[in-house]
Amino acid sequence: MSMESQVRSMSEAMDLRPDWSDLPSELWPKIAKSLHNHVDLVRFRSVCKSWRSSIPSSLPNSPSLFPFQIPHPINPSKFVFLSQSTIYRIESPHQPSSSHKGWLIKLEGQSNPSQSHALRLLNPLSDRKISKSRISSRRILNLLDYRAVELYKSYSLQECGFPIKKVVFFPTSCWSDVNDSVACCIYQEGKLALFKRGDNQWRLVDDLNYYYDDVIVYKGQLYVTDRWGTISWIDTSSLKLIQYSPPLCGFGHKKHLVESCGNLFVVDRYYDSEPRRPYYEASVVNFKVYRLDEEWGTWVDVKDLEDRVFILGNSCNLSVSANDFAGYAGNCIFFIDIFDVRVYNLGDGSTMTLELDPCTSKLFWPPPSWLRI
Template identity: 30%
Template sequence: MSIGRAQWSDLPRELLELIADRLQTKTDVTRFRSVCESWRFSVLPFQNRIVLPTKVPHLGPPHFHVPYLGLPHLHVPYLGPPHLRDTSLLLTETTVYFLSPPAASISSSSSRLWGWLLKLKEGQQQLGQLHLVHPLSPLQIHPLPDSFPKVINALQFRVFELAKSYTLQFSNLDHCNYKVGLSQNPDCPSLMIVASGVLWHLELGHDRWIAIEDTISQLSYEDVIPYQGKFCAVDEFGRTVLFDSNLTITEIASVNSTLCYGDYKNLVESNGELLLVDTYCTRKENTHNGGRKTFKVQKFRVFKLKLDQKRWVELQSLDDQILFLGEDCSFSVSAHNFGGCKGNCIIYTDRDSCFNVFNLDDGSVSPVTLHLEYANMFNPPPILAKA
């Protein structure tokens, strides 16, 4: 007795609903609904728990009293110059996508899959309008490069959401002042930032920021990200803590003497593991910029959290992974998905230069322009440029 092949459109609604419940991103839901009519009507369009961009209150007056620190006048700057203090402050969302052609369209002469990174932000004026954003900063790219396609049909490519970033900015300025950690807990959506070394928390819909009371780290916090449904923050000495929805503090890594010498730290989630990147910089006076000191990256050290031991352990290799350190977010990708690229490196940007590649194998730093394979990660492939 032969069993005929079932049509995709004939799958029972209960099974489609089970599949749809596991779709976590707008991209996944859109592609699911595009398969056929029955699939489209089996699940509603993706709905963000939080509608962005949205207005949030300013951080506070120029001098904000934080009693638990015992400091009468802790300086917490406004998010911008004085003449803009009454301007609307927006919480905005940006998404980093990975695009690659279907396997069938890849040339047989190529032994590797290849892909392209795309960072987009939805426009404030027109729903559905997208803007191209700098891969490692929140700045919008305008005008678009001549090689950039006018239209991208996402159904012609495999599309994955790699990361999301959230920033606070003035509605009439194209720059941000603070990287934001956002929790989309449906019961209590909130955000957390680091300002003047202090962690500040805001429940969306409320009108007042709250300084987190932590007498151990006090003024030394350097980064905060959402992690496993909570906020994760690290201070300049490597002490790392988690905050739940009640802002209860749980220490997951104690102070580490080997982490006391870097200039600043970034937290990165990579393949479900928590990494810490410690950045070492050199300082020099810039004669072309009014004598202001500039910072150049000298080296990076990467650590992985050993949660059962409550400590950071230094990694000698990232293996296949490539880390991207941005002003508004950090993320990782597998080198296997980018033809010719090697893993075990960090791609970043200095404030006064373009992209650079730091190689963990030998500690070398070089501009990404010297490595065509890495530069192509940010350029539309020929098949897409013709769209």
């Protein structure tokens, strides 16, 4: 085909592209309501005036609602702030879209309404605030300037005064009413508590068992695992636990819940010695991974994650594809071991320390040259 013919074909193809602004107006709200995170909705509203006017600028559950005050889990006469953070895969606008190599960042809204700054940049694993000395003099990060994909939301209780193992909050869609939301936390040695918006205090779930390791929102439900790897889902109305899986009978010291490609996994963490107190973690020597076969109600011993990477952070666990990020290798588990960021290779059982200071891990920080904050 001649160059002239190629140009003519391209022109004809461009002429056949639909004009999205000509869509029937009644379709715009329906399209918008299929988008559940804030960045996608902002992009939707920025297309044109008609699209912008089709949905409200203020949504029932938006990042601006955070942080908000809730009672202290132990002392309901005191209040703490529930803050929200978002993990993004961010790509350079100048990078060819075919490369699909991104960078992992975590942004937290105000941890206290009295604070003046809007966002804080955090290390995705440790949740440590990135020092201002490590970023440029500009402090504005406009996600609309980049190709940004929201991966996960995590939550924490600020100014709580005692260690919290995990906090989750749902529903997280921008369209859900925050007044219908539920928070769940694991604290102290493994107590499980639930808080509904409008309650005066947290309510203990299963006061006979204080050995819960992790909680996750999976398929619109709260799921929790105890120290023996038994997964249950929480009936938020009755505060009852309904057993969902048989006991894993893993001999590790700590169980983590991870959702990956629509499946539920338990990552069993082994220490070199039994932890001597609830918040002390000895050095990690091994991991084992199990997938729950929900159809048969059995556990599958997983030896190969293929291109998946499991990230066990302080406030959330997530699974990403190594092909989507620069510097990552599949079949690996990233985790915090006492004070170090480390990588465990599930294939050969080897462990590598990335950096002594979690804030300077090269896979998470400093940012690439095209990212300037």
